[in-house]
Amino acid sequence: MPARVTQNGPGTGQGQVGSLWLYRDTAEIAGDSVMPNTPVGHVETLTVSTPVTAADLAGGNLYVALYLETFHITSKSWTADQFSVTAQLDGCAVPFLRTLVIDCNTGAVPCHADTTLDGHPYTPTGPVGQCDQPNAGSV
Structure with missing residues (x-):
């Protein structure tokens, strides 16, 4: 699942500024982080891909979280877009x-x-x- 993020400023990012995570219930199972110390105007596509079970898909046990820093030393805003989720089941077209x-x-x-x-x-x-x-x- 990809998501594009754009750092709009006005301040630059400080250290770790964000990440995209996939959770099974409350456990983190996969993630991708934004480049640290992002300059204003930085555009990046975060991508998370990991095997999950059909039972988790059907049971609603999977959650997505996108975290982006809005204030650390200076304020900043973000645009997040182009988010999508694709699932491919191995061994069955549709269970x-x-x-x-x-x-x-x-x-x-x-x-x-x-x-x-x-x-x-x-x-x-x-x-x-x-x-x-x-x-x-x-x-």
């Missing part, structure tokens, strides 16, 4: 749950229901298959 109804006598599957991971109805597009089992640190 969803398929519930099958199985006839106990014949073993036939007369019907099924597809839902999102949080239980809402879902209609798959394209081929449907088994997702790979994610490892502990990625999707």
Whole structure:
């Protein structure tokens, strides 16, 4: 997830002036810092990229924070823009749950229901298959 920051002044940055962080609940899991001692007019794109689980995405356990210094020795202001988030799931185009109804006598599957991971109805597009089992640190 990138975010562009511009130091508008009027003062220059002093030491560490800002950062972009990704949190899982309250734990920092990835971050990128603004160049220290930024001059007025400095433009920089911060980028955070790290593996996360599909459960964290679906469960709303991920948070983003952008910190920028507005006063340390002198005042300064910032513009933050061009922020976006992209997630790519490895092993599955879109994870969803398929519930099958199985006839106990014949073993036939007369019907099924597809839902999102949080239980809402879902209609798959394209081929449907088994997702790979994610490892502990990625999707």
